[in-house]
Amino acid sequence: MTITTPDWAARFSERMARVRASEIRELLKLLDQPDILSFAGGIPHPDLFPTEAIQAGYEAILADPAQAAQALQYSVSEGYRPLRDWIAARMTRDGMPCNAGNIMLTAGSQQALDLLGKLFLTRGDTVMVARPTYLGALQAFNGYEPKYLDLPENGLSQGLVATVRERAIGALGYFVPDFANPTGLSLTLAERETLLPLADDLDMTLIEDAAYRELRFRGEALPTLLSLDIARSGGIEQVRTLFCGTFSKTLSPALRIGWVCGPQAVIEKLVLLKQGADLHVSTINQMVAHRAVAEGYDQHLGRLRAAYGTKARTILTALERHMPAGVTWSEPQGGMFVWVSLPEGMDGKVVLERALAEERVAFVPGEPFFAEVATANALRLSYSLPDTDQIEDGVARLARLIGRMT
Structure with missing residues (x-):
């Protein structure tokens, strides 16, 4: 043979x-x-x-039989409820009123980008990105075969709509408003306020990648795209902006914990995709992360x-x-x-x-x-x-x- x-x-x-x-x-x-x-x-x-807080979290959880049984078991795809409650409370504090039902935990924000690409992109759809943009986002979206539309070099402006309207078909917009990878630069308040009506005009879904937002060491904090969207639309259920957060840059990349915040209609679909991808984020890592942020995070x-x-x-x-x-x-x-x-x-x-x-x-x-x-x-x-x-x-x-x- x-x-x-x-x-x-x-x-x-x-x-x-x-x-x-x-x-x-x-x-x-x-x-x-x-x-x-x-x-x-x-x-x-x-x-x-x-390190000490993370080590103490693992030890305390595994030393308690009831917590250990939960931590080492399968869990819900949405994510550990106490951690989702904590994230929702913090986002509400920062001008983005929401609840745990608006949040799904992911294996880092990188998985969030992949799932959002899977959810929204059909072959040939347009993804609008900054010039330059985060390489990992391009990698996440490439598998869904989109076309890309770079913003002009001079960035967001009131005259941008006419420039991009014909090319932005089935548009998804991806932006890192704060301290972007790779440039380190941020969108100004005027640019943020320009982006939302542009998204309305193009009927574009916005992805706000907030991976570095908590690492401001100079200047005044600016409102997130999601907070501006909530203020103008009337609530989290009416927005077109999906917020991606992560603990990889603040706690530890190895915990692999990020999240998506958005309308429940979007979260429900993401949960289905999450179930097909990996069921859920490591339960014990979610519980440890919750202990680590619950006290002394600021x-x-x-x-x-x-x-x-x-x-x-x-x-x-x-x-x-x-x-x-x-x-x-x-x-x-x-x-x-x-x-x-x-x-x-x-x-x-x-x-x-x-x-x-x-x-x-x-x-x-x-x-x-x-x-x-x-x-x-x-x-x-x-x-x-x-x-x-x-x-x-x-x-x-x-x-x-x-x-x-x-």
């Missing part, structure tokens, strides 16, 4: 042609090389994890903001001190990222190759963050992991290389 090896590539669905490996995930492997000074991974610093956030604020000031000062003429950068008021624009004609991928070889510095080239027409002469620096001395040294090395290349 002849046994033939299947041609797996020929068997994959057509949509797999749009699924690409994450350059960021690949670059994270460089963290295992001790001589690489990395600005690549936009991940929390492990020293800032509330004090913990204060520590995070102080730490990342110090690192942001360090990298901005280092960029000003070392970078040659022709290089510009964003000035974030929160989050983990600085976006660097290189002189025209310079390619971030080429710079990365030489930076690794000649200066042992890693970062993420800018090109993968563009949905339509890519911009090559840009790069993303994350200041969350290196300490202040490493930030100063790494920027000096990178600037030295860029100076040689210009």
